[in-house]
Amino acid sequence: MRDTDFFRRWMAAAAAAVEREADRLTELDSPIGDADHGSNLLRGFTAVRAALEAEPPATPAAVLGLAGRTLISTVGGASGPLYGTLLRRTGKELGDAAEVSDEDVRKALDAGVTAVAALGGAAAGDKTMLDALLPGVAALGTSYRAAAEAAEAGAAATVPMLARKGRASYLGERSIGHQDPGATSSALLLAALAEAAG
Amino acid sequence: MRDTDFFRRWMAAAAAAVEREADRLTELDSPIGDADHGSNLLRGFTAVRAALEAEPPATPAAVLGLAGRTLISTVGGASGPLYGTLLRRTGKELGDAAEVSDEDVRKALDAGVTAVAALGGAAAGDKTMLDALLPGVAALGTSYRAAAEAAEAGAAATVPMLARKGRASYLGERSIGHQDPGATSSALLLAALAEAAG
Amino acid sequence: MRMLINSPETVVADALRGIAAAHPDLEVDVERRIVVRRGAREGGRVGLVSGGGSGHEPLHAGFVGPGMLSAACPGEVFTSPVPDQMLRAAAAVDSGQGVLFVVKNYTGDVLNFQMAAEFAEEDGIRIEQVLVNDDVAVTDSLYTAGRRGTGATLFVEKIAGAAAEAGAPLDEVAEIARRVNAASRSFGVALSACTTPAKGSPTFDLPDGELELGIGIHGEPGRERRPVMPSREIARTAVGAVVEELEQIAPQDGPVLALVNGMGATPLLELYGFTADVCAVLAERGVQVARTLVGNYVTSLDMAGCSVTLCRADEELLRLWDAPVRTAALRWGA
């Protein structure tokens, strides 16, 4: 079973990963975006870390709800509402249990990713964060490690894709050949989850 | 004796020299000025050539008067009124004779250069066109060739000077080490005179 | 890095403090990042709130004031604002007549304004939204993010602002805003990339001697790279692209409002020369120009380049365009 602390460790690991990789995320957002994805998430996860420390939430759902709201209130851009919705929706699915099973986590994340797709209107193959989230969550049934690896592979697979959503879509054919920054940060998020799971 | 055609050849040679050296004059005006001396004079002497062809003047004074007025009306900047005054004043000194002696030319140019000094308020050593004109005209007593060479040497001698007039003066100490563009074009003007004299 | 900043993190807050110092007519909440017209709630008018990433100044804060926006919400550089800002701005300007959100069509802006609209409605504020999407360089389809919002934002904010100032109700203000957007198209060209404070180097490599056609306003490259062209060829390309799309929408005749916009680093001297070329191409094509606005209005930091926006304007839109406006960046008749 996964307790509240597990979700706090997840968010802490995610914040650390974003801090480490912020420059690379901004770099990736430069040729096919507006060069802010790293600084956006850095701002957001710094705030998430501070919020979780300021008033430590009592349940898994509360951790993710607070993290999601904080991202929405501090990130802006496309990724703020999308990641905010991912976490809020995932949290909501977990109910008010103090501990949840790995299968609960899988189902909740699945609902979270579905909410992201509904909000942003993107589908697999559109060269967005979904191209890491969808295979990642699909592999959660196997293990957290497998999910992280599948997300990482999904992010890498965005390179040859033609973007159909987000800023990269404005480039048309010229979006081909670059890895999507949001898919890359999604892979970091699932890697952080695996890290929290140990 | 020097006839009207001599003065037209002078102006034609000056126009050709400016055309040839315009880029270098602008280059020189770049570190210690505003990068326009070459294009200024090119515009002016192109107009002088056209004006002299359109209504060929009948006397030496008329050639220089028309050339001077044309420079004033087309060049702008510091060099327009200064060179315009140089030629107008030199022309005026020549009176309405159809032919003039080399001594007349020397005396007239001397008056012209004095007018330039009066108009611009500069003196020898201020790192301006006067640093080529003054030694140039002083050497006219010897020969046109000597005048051209003295002007050329005068222009070269502006390199170590600290500018006290014109735009270069704004740079203070940093004006040192660059050759003055106006002194350089003045040397061209006296070289053109020597060329016309054959 | 050739920037006049203290640090990338403080750029937006620093600018807001400067706006507050320079424009006593504006209420600037630096902490919460909203710029509000003083007395916005008085007069019982519909509120007009816009916002978006910073880096496009004077858009939007420069357009807050009588006859135009009631409030602006600046996000981080090139990053849409967060819903909290729009929610606070809506609350600050709503006089009970409701508020129109003017939203440029970018995924981030759309999502954040949408969330703000939901929160505001929960708080009992009536919200309408208009989505500005005028950039013809981007293919518009159900399966893409759709056309970007660029220069037409100025037309929408000015004209809807005049309608709100005149006391039109929310539905009407929204309807006019949508009409202006529907009648507007834009095309942009970059002669250089821009440098964001966060990145500190140009957002893309553009070798000297080349330009990008069909750029947006966020430092992204365009649809196509070409060798540099003279101003009149650029005008032909930009105007051609805009007019061809404009010819496919109703009304198909009548004069246009023209915005000849600089991207930030193109000297006004050049922009006016380009304006002459734009007007010449329009005359060739038989398009009558009713009003021409030239300047750096919808910018992309220090990008060199320009964009052309045309809006097919009937009598009513022209009258609202000419109505008095008093903002930091746009001002006439008042």
Add this chain to the structure above:
Amino acid sequence: MRMLINSPETVVADALRGIAAAHPDLEVDVERRIVVRRGAREGGRVGLVSGGGSGHEPLHAGFVGPGMLSAACPGEVFTSPVPDQMLRAAAAVDSGQGVLFVVKNYTGDVLNFQMAAEFAEEDGIRIEQVLVNDDVAVTDSLYTAGRRGTGATLFVEKIAGAAAEAGAPLDEVAEIARRVNAASRSFGVALSACTTPAKGSPTFDLPDGELELGIGIHGEPGRERRPVMPSREIARTAVGAVVEELEQIAPQDGPVLALVNGMGATPLLELYGFTADVCAVLAERGVQVARTLVGNYVTSLDMAGCSVTLCRADEELLRLWDAPVRTAALRWGA
């Protein structure tokens, strides 16, 4: 070369055609290079004529109109206009009340305006001249070309323009113009050089990470090169240099007008941030700011950088500053 031009030779004429297209209020003589306020001679006012090299837009043509200049004479890029232009402009605006020439202190401008003044007086037009020389980076002495004219030109043109609009006679308009100039000082900083169309490459080399202090507005380097500093240090340097000189001239107290001016390629976002720093330094030094104008007004083509101009303004000058003005680039109260 990242320029939006057709050819270096046609830059000024092209821009004039664009100004004519965008501003029907102005009479633009492209051939003769003068921009005249429509109906300038009506109303029996003193005429106000300025001009100078192009590349500083909106100065001067952007300041032609009611409450400011009667006419502007644009020269080639960074090259003062020729006397014929000022002579024609004076003739076009003189209603018999005489004409004030506003001349920035550069050898070329001084000489060409001087010749024009002589020709105009021969034609029976009364001429007064005011020499603007506000740049504290340049040593003023009898043995040099003296201080350059930069940002204070805007103050002189606005305030003298208001006096002329109000019907003041030539002597008074000239006296007020001189008073404004005497009470104004400026200091400029470049973060990049600019590129003239004729040269096609930057006028000087400024390595990334360095800046030039004490620059003028013609792409010339400054007095000193320094490693880049944060905006607040630049503000401290610029304001310090200006205030120290301002403290040596009468009146020694009273509020100031402040112009925080962009050199052309510095984004407005940064310029507003710099404004916050300028105002903070002024507050520290106990200088009260009555009005603040922020924008790209006296530019140097595509140079990145800024300048600060302060004018110690008494009640009368403030009143004239606030008086209505309606030009392409400066507009309020009308």
